[in-house]
Amino acid sequence: MNLKLLSIVNFRNYEKVQVEFTPGIHVIVGKNGQGKTNLLESIYYLSCTKSHRIKDDRSLIKNNSTFFNISACIEKQGKEIEIRCNLNESGKNLFLYRNPIKKVSDFIGFFNAVMFYPDDMNLFSSTPKRRRQFVDLELGKLSKTYTKTLNDYYQILKERNSYLKNDTIDEIFIDTLDDQLIALQLKIVKQRKKFMDDILSKSEDFYLKLSGTHGKITYDYISDVNYDENEEVMKSQLYEKYKKNRKKDLYFKSTSIGIHRDDYMFYMNGEEVNTFASQGQKRVILLSLKLGIVYAIHEITGEYPILLLDDVFSELDEERRKKLLELLPKEIQIFISTTDMIQIENSNNIHYWKIDNGMIEIMRRNSQ
Numbered sequence: 481m482n483l484k485l486l487s488i489v490n491f492r493n494y495e496k497v498q499v500e501f502t503p504g505i506h507v508i509v510g511k512n513g514q515g516k517t518n519l520l521e522s523i524y525y526l527s528c529t530k531s532h533r534i535k536d537d538r539s540l541i542k543n544n545s546t547f548f549n550i551s552a553c554i555e556k557q558g559k560e561i562e563i564r565c566n567l568n569e570s571g572k573n574l575f576l577y578r579n580p581i582k583k584v585s586d587f588i589g590f591f592n593a594v595m596f597y598p599d600d601m602n603l604f605s606s607t608p609k610r611r612r613q614f615v616d617l618e619l620g621k622l623s624k625t626y627t628k629t630l631n632d633y634y635q636i637l638k639e640r641n642s643y644l645k646n647d648t649i650d651e652i653f654i655d656t657l658d659d660q661l662i663a664l665q666l667k668i669v670k671q672r673k674k675f676m677d678d679i680l681s682k683s684e685d686f687y688l689k690l691s692g693t694h695g696k697i698t699y700d701y702i703s704d705v706n707y708d709e710n711e712e713v714m715k716s717q718l719y720e721k722y723k724k725n726r727k728k729d730l731y732f733k734s735t736s737i738g739i740h741r742d743d744y745m746f747y748m749n750g751e752e753v754n755t756f757a758s759q760g761q762k763r764v765i766l767l768s769l770k771l772g773i774v775y776a777i778h779e780i781t782g783e784y785p786i787l788l789l790d791d792v793f794s795e796l797d798e799e800r801r802k803k804l805l806e807l808l809p810k811e812i813q814i815f816i817s818t819t820d821m822i823q824i825e826n827s828n829n830i831h832y833w834k835i836d837n838g839m840i841e842i843m844r845r846n847s848q
């Protein structure tokens with residue numbers, strides 16, 4: 481999959497920009513605050529219908545404007561496809577082949593992009609919620625069933641939490657909600673673990689080559705229940721837990737166990753990443769995980785996603801940069817943002833762009 485044409489109107493510091501991209505590696509060079517991340521963010525937005533760094537979409541609209549528009553022509557399985565995201569005063573509008581798309585879940589997964597940006601480095605030290613969001617978002621791009629099951633779970637959880645606030649409680653009704661939550665949570669954990677096992681196995685080779693060590697990245701799924709048992713055992717363990725915690729839940733008026741509280745703990749050669757790994761090692765681990773996701777997307781969809789490397793490529797030493805580009809298949813279209821010009825050797829299809837105050841222009845092309 482390739483991004484062939486990107487048009488941005490009133491997005492962040494871009495007023496009106498239209499750029500044609502060819503396959504290969506695109507290095508986006510510019511001083512601080514010129515719009516490098518904004519450009520990558522617009523591509524990511526088309527993929528996920530949200531920004532990778534802020535929650536409130538309205539702050540993406542250019543100052544003193546009332547809407548933004550991001551549209552692109554992408555090349556997928558030999559076909560050219562037009563996609564568009566627009567935000568105006570009445571809300572968000574999505575289009576595929578010029579047809580309006582009502583449900584976000586029908587749009588996500590159509591144009592896949594994987595982003596690695598500086599704040600990703602906080603994944604290991606951040607909250608369990610952040611780690612859950614990381615997995616839920618990436619897995620959601622690949623599996624509509626997962627997104628649906630997760631939405632159903634949160635819907636029932638909301639119902640249970642609001643029911644717990646009542647003065648009189650029907651225990652049988654809570655039992656029914658618990659039954660539904662348990663059934664959904666078993667499905668969710670199964671998919672989460674399968675996905676993590678898959679991306680870790682796909683990232684293994686990258687990690688070995690990029691880190692230059694013989695170790696492994698592993699993880700633990702942290703939960704109140706041991707999910708490695710067979711399904712019937714897990715079910716009865718969960719029933720027991722829900723029953724045991726009910727008094728507490730009624731007191732705090734909130735559900736104390738479930739997949740909304742689970743977490744992931746990462747290890748590098750058996751040592752906990754958060755407390756043991758250096759910044760450089762964390763960067764290599766994260767990069768390997770992201771590349772594992774790139775490969776998982778390729779396996780499921782038959783297309784490589786676009787890879788967006790915001791400000792992180794320049795943080796790698798020259799040997800690792802070289803190795804990374806050697807390891808990545810040439811079919812992956814990559815966008816790299818950097819403040820300083822970086823020379824990339826051994827790669828034929830490289831395009832250097834200059835960004836200055838929301839204007840983008842080609843500086844140099846090295847293509848075969």
Ligand SMILES: Nc1ncnc2c1ncn2[C@@H]1O[C@H](COP(=O)(O)OP(=O)(O)OP(=O)(O)O)[C@@H](O)[C@H]1O
Binds near residue numbers: 493791
């Ligand atoms: N809604 C907006 N309207 C207009 N300008 C905006 C808006 N949001 C952000 N900006 C501007 O965009 C610029 C930041 O762009 P961006 O984050 O892409 O910088 P960058 O080139 O990646 O810089 P750095 O190297 O520092 O990361 C800033 O000048 C900021 O004022």
